[in-house]
Amino acid sequence: MKRAAVIFFAVIMISMASCGGAPRTEAEPDFPMRGEVPVSEKTVRFLGRYYESEGVYYTNLSCSGFEVRFEGTELKAEFISEPTDADHNTYIHVFVDDDYSALEKTEADGTQDGLANDSRILLEAGRSTVTLASGLEEGVHKITVQKANQSSLNKLGTVKLFPGDGAVLEPPTAKEKSILVIGDSISCGSNNLGEDLAVSYSASEDGLFTMAAYAARHFGADLEVFAKNGLYTSLINTAYDENMLRYADPFNEILAPWDTERPGRQRDLVLINLGINDTNVINSSGGAYSYEQFREDYIRLIQEVRALYPDSYILCTDVSASAAQEQKAVEEYVAQTGDENISFWLRGTVYSRHPLISTHRSEGERLIRELENLGVL
Structure with a gap:
């Protein structure tokens, strides 16, 4: 009976492991790895937030x-592109060493025909194998x-x-400095390549042409973006x-x-770029949500x-009408906590629409100067 019980227990444990009841253990890779190489935390260094689902690692955020x-x-890679619909195809950038x-050559004047030198790669829906680089000089490369797009438009898995x-x-190892951006559509680069380009809506958006992305490249910093269209503080x-x-x-x-x-997930700088949608929420609430309530929510976010x-x-x-309340929130938070590792920066830009890459570039230059003055990064 004891032997039967042991066998029965072993069968249960095997069954639990096959159904996800036990934690998955990933074998240590034996580098160099040839042939088909599965993408995992041990074979690549992920940038930004990611998660694993059924053996596929997804990097959805901008x-x-x-x-x-x-x-x-x-080098080639197998991707899974999951757009929300046919108007939201996935775009990626690929950089060698x-x-x-290539980003410096891209131009956009806001018209449907005004996008020039676009270096992105369009991924069709479903699985596809893409050549990331070819014809390189023999040797070691990165x-x-x-x-390019935010996660609310499409999801991207790498297999x-x-x-x-x-x-x-x-x-590769992580860069010495890192930035986290918490923001809305501005931080995603919505319409920074033009207003609803004829190809698709997602074609008009590129997160690598944003204020924070310019600053990250200037400082040689890793960039993590936590942002989406319409995001506001209380949400x-x-x-x-x-x-x-x-x-x-x-x-x-x-x-x-x-x-x-977890190692590698702390950030040297957290940039909170919110307020425009908060202003819209306040103005459309009919008095149900006030600037005072917003200020309290902003303090909660800082905490x-x-x-x-x-x-x-x-x-x-x-840059919005909520900026004064955000500055007060920062001042109140500092007074309450004594935390001196925080400040508010009022940008002087006035938006009449989602900014084009030229505006993002100029704001990026001002952000770089602000960070240099603060001694951050």
């Missing part, structure tokens, strides 16, 4: 993606893949890497049981916990950011 090192002359010069006759090497605080900042991708209701205490990122410098910024 500017998220991954970096990989390989030796050889070419930290060469971002490939960086970053998503495998194909290094051709070469091999995938150990992932972050109350949409779920916990603050939205605690989840991997709450905009797609992916409530996998995002543990900021949550500080709890998750205890050593980060927090820079709050805005």
